[in-house]
Amino acid sequence: MSDSSLLTLHHELSAERAQTHHVALLSPAARALAIERGILALYRWYTTHSQQARNWHPDTCVDWRTLRRDHADEVHTIVEGFFAVEQYTPDYVLPLLRLIRRAYGRAQWHMRWGAEEEKHADLWRNTVLCLGRRSEAWMEAHVATLRGREWQLPWDSPLHMVFYQVIQERATQVSYLNLGLAASGRLSRLEGGQDSTLARVCQLITTDEAAHYYFFTEVARLLLYYDPDAAVTAFADVLRHFSMPARDLVPDYETFGRVLHATGVFGRAVHYRDVVQPVLSQLSLPAVRALEEGVRRAREIPGDDGVIRTSAFLDVLDLDAVESKVRTLFARTATHLNAAGLAETSDTSWEPAWSRRVDTPRA
Ligand SMILES: [Fe+2]
Numbered sequence: 001m002s003d004s005s006l007l008t009l010h011h012e013l014s015a016e017r018a019q020t021h022h023v024a025l026l027s028p029a030a031r032a033l034a035i036e037r038g039i040l041a042l043y044r045w046y047t048t049h050s051q052q053a054r055n056w057h058p059d060t061c062v063d064w065r066t067l068r069r070d071h072a073d074e075v076h077t078i079v080e081g082f083f084a085v086e087q088y089t090p091d092y093v094l095p096l097l098r099l100i101r102r103a104y105g106r107a108q109w110h111m112r113w114g115a116e117e118e119k120h121a122d123l124w125r126n127t128v129l130c131l132g133r134r135s136e137a138w139m140e141a142h143v144a145t146l147r148g149r150e151w152q153l154p155w156d157s158p159l160h161m162v163f164y165q166v167i168q169e170r171a172t173q174v175s176y177l178n179l180g181l182a183a184s185g186r187l188s189r190l191e192g193g194q195d196s197t198l199a200r201v202c203q204l205i206t207t208d209e210a211a212h213y214y215f216f217t218e219v220a221r222l223l224l225y226y227d228p229d230a231a232v233t234a235f236a237d238v239l240r241h242f243s244m245p246a247r248d249l250v251p252d253y254e255t256f257g258r259v260l261h262a263t264g265v266f267g268r269a270v271h272y273r274d275v276v277q278p279v280l281s282q283l284s285l286p287a288v289r290a291l292e293e294g295v296r297r298a299r300e301i302p303g304d305d306g307v308i309r310t311s312a313f314l315d316v317l318d319l320d321a322v323e324s325k326v327r328t329l330f331a332r333t334a335t336h337l338n339a340a341g342l343a344e345t346s347d348t349s350w351e352p353a354w355s356r357r358v359d360t361p362r363a
């Protein structure tokens with residue numbers, strides 16, 4: 001296609017896209033405040049409702065004497081790998097906490113989340129030891145080796161880290177769910193490992209990861225709604241470069257990854273089918289290719305002042321769906337604060353951030 005035809009096509013497409021504009025109803029400062037208040041209110045709701053329903057202790061949640069001690073090698077490899085990844089909790093908490101400490105709600109949530117994650121390390125530690133192949137002395141030496149290295153933040157942008165955590169929480173949820181299926185005799189590539197105690201362990205931790213995934217998804221939706229250009233771009237970046245935490249830190253991660261893949265507990269196909277696709281759908285975003293294309297297109301739409309219009313990124317989202325869910329979030333947290341008698345001291349009112357304006361197409 002010649003340059004002039006390309007230019008004509010570009011103008012035609014631009015004219016077509018210009019038919020609908022989203023007009024900002026709130027200033028950037030008001031949108032930033034809405035994000036802060038939304039996260040704080042969500043954290044208050046979460047710690048009252050969700051967390052109380054999952055108040056288990058890693059020592060007493062099961063009778064550890066009933067865990068089978070004759071599992072296949074694959075089960076040992078997987079559980080030891082899960083422990084190694086979860087035991088980096090100090091690194092998952094500390095560097096990000098430094099970055100977000102000024103954001104009250106997010107920092108409060110992050111510490112509470114870290115307190116739930118450290119239980120996961122204890123739960124897998126108990127499992128590794130009670131499976132019967134490793135001694136406490138081995139465990140101590142192993143942890144010393146693991147802690148000799150330090151997990152680094154994959155992004156030093158708090159915004160990127162929300163999307164990273166959405167993906168990572170969903171990925172851990174799926175991995176633990178699949179080991180639980182194996183322990184219940186329902187994973188065809190890892191048969192013979194039926195163990196109701198291991199199944200219970202997996203169920204407890206899967207429910208935690210599902211709750212974390214839920215929380216980060218709500219935060220991601222707030223960001224997509226109130227700060228669409230930065231959020232959509234960050235999410236596209238994270239999808240493009242995501243890799244699971246501790247991949248480079250855990251000794252013999254290759255074997256761990258190979259066993260996860262061979263047994264169907266986790267792998268590239270599972271990641272795309274059970275992690276990326278559900279996350280995109282949950283956030284009312286299109287499939288990866290369309291998302292990338294939307295980001296590229298939005299970058300090409302400058303406003304009259306030459307600056308890229310924020311609203312261009314809203315074209316990538318199913319805005320009605322996102323808005324409806326953000327509104328529901330505010331309504332639910334308002335109900336919680338109302339019931340607690342805190343409504344007068346916490347403003348949880350929701351205001352729309354965007355309106356749609358339809359222009360007549362240019363002739
Ligand atoms: Fe975890």
Ligand SMILES: [Fe+2]
Nearest residue numbers: 169208209212
């Ligand atoms: Fe988690």
